[in-house]
Amino acid sequence: MGLRERKKEKTRLALLDAALDLFLEQGYESTTVEQIAGAVDVSPRTFFRYFTSKDHLVLWFHDHGEEIMLETLESRPPDEPPFTALMHALRAVLSDMQGSTPEESARFLKLRRILEENPRLIGQSVARGAQTEHRLAELVAGLRGADPDTDQLSHLIVAFAMSTLRVGFECPRRDGTLVEITDRMSETIELAERSLQPGWDLR
Amino acid sequence: MGLRERKKEKTRLALLDAALDLFLEQGYESTTVEQIAGAVDVSPRTFFRYFTSKDHLVLWFHDHGEEIMLETLESRPPDEPPFTALMHALRAVLSDMQGSTPEESARFLKLRRILEENPRLIGQSVARGAQTEHRLAELVAGLRGADPDTDQLSHLIVAFAMSTLRVGFECPRRDGTLVEITDRMSETIELAERSLQPGWDLR
């Protein structure tokens, strides 16, 4: 990796960290892009080359999680029931989180606090999840050999899976360590699995 | 109802209809608030007194649906299983749609087309759903005698219910009549009910 790419990655993370800290200090709304860029000695114009919008800062982790889910899903045996496969994908996201560096964990925890304090951002985050959902639904429909446009069950399977992820992520209201959060999330996954009829995702 | 209120309601609907038509003609992004306001001979500033944002135009029906759901939920017998009660609330939304005037139906169908063409707006719509979800989760936690902050099942119950609504709303990709859509949505509701273990929402 050349100097150029390393520098870019450094700037991206510097912007991200500066932004997260500013959001926690003075709130999301009252932090301007100008401030964020200023804290990293970069022009506002450049900020928008790293993050397409202010919201994007808060959504970057979705991109990462989505990537993991899609990869996992493709590596599962094709005859596995779709919801089971999705639950494996969820667990893959969890174990990625558990294996993250201290910096990454810190970012994640800060992000959770910011989201808790800004309902509007939770919305944005959910909205991003909806896009992921759509891609996953197409994949699941493919697995089931169904038309992604009309097969309601494919969509329902994915929707339930993403709901599970979201509940696990949002539910532990009080601040906790990363381990506590991931533990909580795997409880949610088990709860969801126990709640559904065996084989519901096959017919 | 005085002349004043009637006039306000008229302006609100005029703005809404003008906006929906413009969105369909030239797309959501490339329609400006100035155009919408201009079409109704109103200043842009006034537009923002009727709708808090451009997005709000597309989200207004959520407010209506949420209202119905909350009302229905409160009128259900308190010992009814929460998910069952939520499914009744969903059906209440459907029957409200079926009983709507031709103008309202037309708006609804236009809105669906606009949402189909603008994934970003689907996101916004889902995000609004997330807020509703939170309110509902507190209500359900109350029914279950649980702490809304920590009881994951309450959140999961509501999340699954809202997923059902959303899948029903989004899934019938092809344009259809209102009746076709509501029929499709009640199929989705039944599908969800069949997929879950009996009593999953009680323990």
Added chain:
DNA sequence: CTGACTTATGGCACACTGTGACAGAAGGGT
């Protein structure tokens, strides 16, 4: 190391959304 290249950056102008403040117009009640 020099020059030619590719790519990132900064600065500028600009369109658009959304808000606060104030003055004037329009409805409502007496």
Added chain:
DNA sequence: ACCCTTCTGTCACAGTGTGCCATAAGTCAG
């Protein structure tokens, strides 16, 4: 007719996000 309340338009303004172009910095020959 009067006052009072509420709605409206105008203006000014902060902030987000984009296109464009000149310049600076990284890259890669030779």
